[in-house]
Amino acid sequence: MIDYLIVGQGLAGSCLAMQLISAGKKVLVLDTPAQNRSSLIAAGLFNPITGKAMSRTWMAPEIFNWLHEFYPKAEQLLNKKFFYRVPVYRPFLSVQEQNEWMAQSADVHYRDFIETIYTGATYGHQVHDHFGGMVIKQSGYVDVPAFLEAARYWLQQQAAFEVDAFNEAALQIDERKIEYGPWQAAAIVFCTGTAIRNSTLWRGLPVLPLKGETLTIKLTSQPEQIYNRGVYIVPSGPLSYKVGATYEAHNLTEEITEAARMELEQRTRELLRLPFEIVAQEWGVRPTSPDRRPMLGRHPEWKNVLIFNGLGTKGVSLAPYFATQMAQWLVGGPEIISQVNIKRFKALYSKP
Numbered sequence: 001m002i003d004y005l006i007v008g009q010g011l012a013g014s015c016l017a018m019q020l021i022s023a024g025k026k027v028l029v030l031d032t033p034a035q036n037r038s039s040l041i042a043a044g045l046f047n048p049i050t051g052k053a054m055s056r057t058w059m060a061p062e063i064f065n066w067l068h069e070f071y072p073k074a075e076q077l078l079n080k081k082f083f084y085r086v087p088v089y090r091p092f093l094s095v096q097e098q099n100e101w102m103a104q105s106a107d108v109h110y111r112d113f114i115e116t117i118y119t120g121a122t123y124g125h126q127v128h129d130h131f132g133g134m135v136i137k138q139s140g141y142v143d144v145p146a147f148l149e150a151a152r153y154w155l156q157q158q159a160a161f162e163v164d165a166f167n168e169a170a171l172q173i174d175e176r177k178i179e180y181g182p183w184q185a186a187a188i189v190f191c192t193g194t195a196i197r198n199s200t201l202w203r204g205l206p207v208l209p210l211k212g213e214t215l216t217i218k219l220t221s222q223p224e225q226i227y228n229r230g231v232y233i234v235p236s237g238p239l240s241y242k243v244g245a246t247y248e249a250h251n252l253t254e255e256i257t258e259a260a261r262m263e264l265e266q267r268t269r270e271l272l273r274l275p276f277e278i279v280a281q282e283w284g285v286r287p288t289s290p291d292r293r294p295m296l297g298r299h300p301e302w303k304n305v306l307i308f309n310g311l312g313t314k315g316v317s318l319a320p321y322f323a324t325q326m327a328q329w330l331v332g333g334p335e336i337i338s339q340v341n342i343k344r345f346k347a348l349y350s351k352p
């Protein structure tokens with residue numbers, strides 16, 4: 001009998017499996033990797049200052065400290081390079097914005113995350129930065145496909161991974177264990193991203209799909225930073241870069257669209273001075289939550305049915321921290337913090 005059957009090997013399932021195994025638990029992860037339409041599409045950016053309003057992301061000190069520990073350790077464990085620390089450069093659009101950030105950069109809230117404020121064009125040979133810009137630190141990107149592939153290989157080496165299209169109808173749950181096909185486990189953890197919306201057990205849990213599209217562009221010279229204004233431009237191969245992303249909550253067609261290509265191309269032109277060639281376009285669907293916080297916890301009826309979901313637009317930075325919190329809680333550590341605990345949605349998902 002195993003301790004945890006984890007369904008899903010995206011960022012959530014991979015980070016959780018690694019943390020539970022390092023806590024001495026016996027784990028089996030099930031997935032159909034080809035179906036992954038979120039983690040494998042992600043540009044992999046982590047950036048502590050984000051959004052149109054450019055604010056420090058929620059819990060940034062804790063979350064960013066931990067990701068800078070977690071991924072290098074994971075690289076050693078998995079024997080693969082996938083974590084890249086790279087500053088993000090965000091050009092200003094006006095003198096007013098420049099002045100605001102000059103003042104904010106000294107603020108205790110921001111100073112650990114801002115490297116430099118430039119008041120004049122600094123990367124003007126590569127981007128439009130007439131009003132200067134700011135260099136954000138503690139940022140970079142994870143090559144997510146490389147991370148997931150290495151994690152899967154590592155799990156396979158210890159007989160902890162199986163390709164399986166998990167069918168919830170075949171799951172048997174009782175007070176002491178769960179049974180699924182040939183496997184028995186003390187508990188099951190759903191890390192299935194937006195596919196959780198097909199689950200009967202978790203009916204009513206508000207995991208909301210948010211479609212995103214990216215372009216892959218080729219450049220003839222290498223950007224000196226990750227540029228981010230309107231779009232981000234993140235390395236994805238030799239002189240190859242991911243440009244993203246769009247945010248579409250309503251039109252969830254399972255395909256790339258002309259509208260997204262035009263939007264991303266236009267925004268890239270507004271940012272980049274370098275010539276570029278579009279070589280690919282991809283789509284994926286992020287699992288988001290109404291309050292933009294992850295969703296962790298226990299099923300209201302079955303104590304051995306658990307969930308780790310809702311990583312939204314920031315899975316790369318959130319997954320390590322909250323996988324660790326969840327693993328610690330499962331081995332007897334402190335309760336999951338209320339902001340991410342699925343108890344906050346109980347009225348919705350425990351309805352008959």
Ligand SMILES: Cc1cc2nc3c(=O)[nH]c(=O)nc-3n(C[C@H](O)[C@H](O)[C@H](O)COP(=O)(O)OP(=O)(O)OC[C@H]3O[C@@H](n4cnc5c(N)ncnc54)[C@H](O)[C@@H]3O)c2cc1C
Nearest residue numbers: 008010011012039043044045166193195212284314315316
């Ligand atoms: C276009 C785009 C760009 C993005 N860019 C970034 C970025 O730059 N930085 C960032 O931090 N985040 C980014 N994200 C968000 C990030 O991808 C998500 O937060 C994260 O991938 C969610 O991970 P997850 O493990 O919860 O879900 P998923 O990655 O969806 O993983 C779920 C897994 O469960 C498996 N699964 C589901 N159902 C079953 C079943 N029945 N049987 C077996 N397996 C099953 C799936 O195959 C999949 O592997 C982006 C997302 C998109 C769409």
